[in-house]
Amino acid sequence: MIELSPRHTQNCKFVHSRYAALRELPQKGVIAEVGVLAGDLSQWFLNHKKPKELHLIDVFYCDDFPGKNRFKKKQNLSFVKKRFENQISDDIVSLHQGYSWNMLSKFEDHYFDLIYIDAAHDYDSVRRDLKESAKKIKLNGSIVMNDYIMYDHLAKSAYGVVQATNEFCVNENWEFDYFAFHPNLFCDVILKKITN
Numbered sequence: 192m193i194e195l196s197p198r199h200t201q202n203c204k205f206v207h208s209r210y211a212a213l214r215e216l217p218q219k220g221v222i223a224e225v226g227v228l229a230g231d232l233s234q235w236f237l238n239h240k241k242p243k244e245l246h247l248i249d250v251f252y253c254d255d256f257p258g259k260n261r262f263k264k265k266q267n268l269s270f271v272k273k274r275f276e277n278q279i280s281d282d283i284v285s286l287h288q289g290y291s292w293n294m295l296s297k298f299e300d301h302y303f304d305l306i307y308i309d310a311a312h313d314y315d316s317v318r319r320d321l322k323e324s325a326k327k328i329k330l331n332g333s334i335v336m337n338d339y340i341m342y343d344h345l346a347k348s349a350y351g352v353v354q355a356t357n358e359f360c361v362n363e364n365w366e367f368d369y370f371a372f373h374p375n376l377f378c379d380v381i382l383k384k385i386t387n
């Protein structure tokens with residue numbers, strides 16, 4: 192397990208929620224949300240970040256959050272299409288159906304101001320998402336990792352987000368810009384490239 196050093200955390204700000212951290216980032220940028228499900232965070236991005244473009248990347252074949260029951264996996268794509276039909280016809284929202292790292296690879300390099308990663312949470316998948324995101328983010332852009340936690344104590348499954356994120360920061364020279372708490376410690380971290 193790779194360890195972070197002070198250079199990866201010395202500028203990190205701690206905030207109480209992911210929304211508090213995301214509010215600090217610039218508005219009107221080009222955003223990718225990687226792992227969308229129903230589009231709940233996508234709606235927040237539209238309302239609060241006023242993106243020039245919002246690219247929603249998902250396999251779109253997943254049941255809704257437990258207890259929500261707005262759709263079954265076969266209706267996942269049509270639910271999101273319907274939810275954002277106005278923004279899709281205004282060319283603000285685009286849907287990209289497929290594996291996250293494949294969909295990210297189709298964009299030009301340095302395309303996004305913000306990439307929010309919340310798709311598959313196993314080590315290999317997160318590593319692939321980070322590798323593609325590093326190519327596709329602008330030089331001063333931000334990559335957000337959701338669920339920065341070792342183990343999902345609700346679903347009882349291991350995550351690889353912490354390992355993949357720390358390894359990425361050490362090997363590729365990125366630092367923590369924000370650490371955002373969550374009531375169940377499914378925390379978010381916002382990463383930026385170390386430039387000096």
Ligand SMILES: C[S@@+](CC[C@H](N)C(=O)[O-])C[C@H]1O[C@@H](n2cnc3c(N)ncnc32)[C@H](O)[C@@H]1O
Binds near residue numbers: 224227233249311
């Ligand atoms: C936790 S949900 C996303 C929640 C959303 N970001 C939010 O905050 O409301 C995770 C989503 O990732 C998608 N997903 C999981 N693995 C994926 C992969 N390898 N490629 C694309 N999407 C994936 C699932 O279909 C699911 O919709």
